[in-house]
Amino acid sequence: METDATTAVTPQSWGQIKDGARIEETRHGWSAGATELASRMTPLIILGSGPHAREMADIVAQINRHVPTWDLLGYLVPVSQSDQRGKSLIGDHCCLGTYDALDEFADARLAWSFGCLSPTFPRERVINLVSPSAFVASTAQLGTGCVIYPGCFVGHDAEIGDRLFALPGATINHDDVLGDDVTMASSATLAGQVTVGDGCYLGQSCTVRQELRIGPGAMIGMGAVVISDVSPKSVMVGNPARHLRDRDDGG
Numbered sequence: 001m002e003t004d005a006t007t008a009v010t011p012q013s014w015g016q017i018k019d020g021a022r023i024e025e026t027r028h029g030w031s032a033g034a035t036e037l038a039s040r041m042t043p044l045i046i047l048g049s050g051p052h053a054r055e056m057a058d059i060v061a062q063i064n065r066h067v068p069t070w071d072l073l074g075y076l077v078p079v080s081q082s083d084q085r086g087k088s089l090i091g092d093h094c095c096l097g098t099y100d101a102l103d104e105f106a107d108a109r110l111a112w113s114f115g116c117l118s119p120t121f122p123r124e125r126v127i128n129l130v131s132p133s134a135f136v137a138s139t140a141q142l143g144t145g146c147v148i149y150p151g152c153f154v155g156h157d158a159e160i161g162d163r164l165f166a167l168p169g170a171t172i173n174h175d176d177v178l179g180d181d182v183t184m185a186s187s188a189t190l191a192g193q194v195t196v197g198d199g200c201y202l203g204q205s206c207t208v209r210q211e212l213r214i215g216p217g218a219m220i221g222m223g224a225v226v227i228s229d230v231s232p233k234s235v236m237v238g239n240p241a242r243h244l245r246d247r248d249d250g251g
């Protein structure tokens with residue numbers, strides 16, 4: 001059977017496999033002894049190796065506890081981190097090599113982690129990784145390569161571009177429109193109908209009032225309360241948020 005994120009193992013077939021195979025649950029998901037099960041799961045590689053990449057392995061395990069879906073092979077890292085090859089990063093999952101080795105794992109799908117460097121990975125292989133404890137409305141649209149941590153909320157008719165990285169408790173309300181490469185730190189909150197441009201960084205626990213526009217590349221400081229539109233590349237802080245400086249290439 002061809003496996004895919006959507007057609008992989010259903011709860012029903014999982015029950016049948018579970019009866020017929022010895023499956024051990026570990027904190028890293030379903031593992032040793034489940035050869036048959038593993039053959040039905042889709043191979044997955046996480047790109048990057050930082051703390052967020054390791055947390056993503058736990059999100060994969062969370063997903064697998066609900067519906068065994070991903071056979072996590074390990075991590076690939078930028079060439080600059082080639083010394084990590086073979087090192088265990090979390091549990092049984094180790095660094096498989098550098099991005100150059102991507103073709104050796106042609107069947108594997110790919111999950112981006114925050115700060116992972118190359119935007120040149122084949123888009124058709126990149127997945128969205130959504131924690132089962134996040135709420136994503138059925139009418140919301142996600143691009144590709146989004147990572148949505150536990151406790152996030154994505155409301156009705158929200159439109160999200162590629163590579164959203166949403167840390168725990170981030171809230172994207174109804175009708176919000178986000179560009180590509182937006183990062184939302186923990187508990188960052190957008191009220192409804194907000195537009196966020198490409199490459200924006202929304203700091204921890206910031207709040208943005210409804211219907212505002214956040215220009216591309218803007219950075220909203222932690223705890224800021226944004227009550228008016230934000231110009232591109234502006235760094236905003238405080239309550240009410242004020243312009244601190246423009247965002248330079250250094251972030």
Ligand SMILES: CC(C)(COP(=O)(O)OP(=O)(O)OC[C@H]1O[C@@H](n2cnc3c(N)ncnc32)[C@H](O)[C@@H]1OP(=O)(O)O)[C@@H](O)C(=O)NCCC(=O)NCCS
Pocket residue numbers: 167185186202203204205219220221222223224235236237238244
């Ligand atoms: C907004 C931010 C990028 C500014 O960083 P910076 O340019 O290095 O700013 P500085 O630390 O030099 O501070 C400059 C001034 O802004 C103030 N300031 C900085 N961040 C602030 C914030 N979040 N809220 C209120 N004031 C802030 C400082 O007190 C300082 O004020 P002063 O000039 O009156 O002394 C940073 O503070 C921030 O909030 N980053 C997001 C952090 C975050 O969400 N992390 C999550 C990790 S998962």
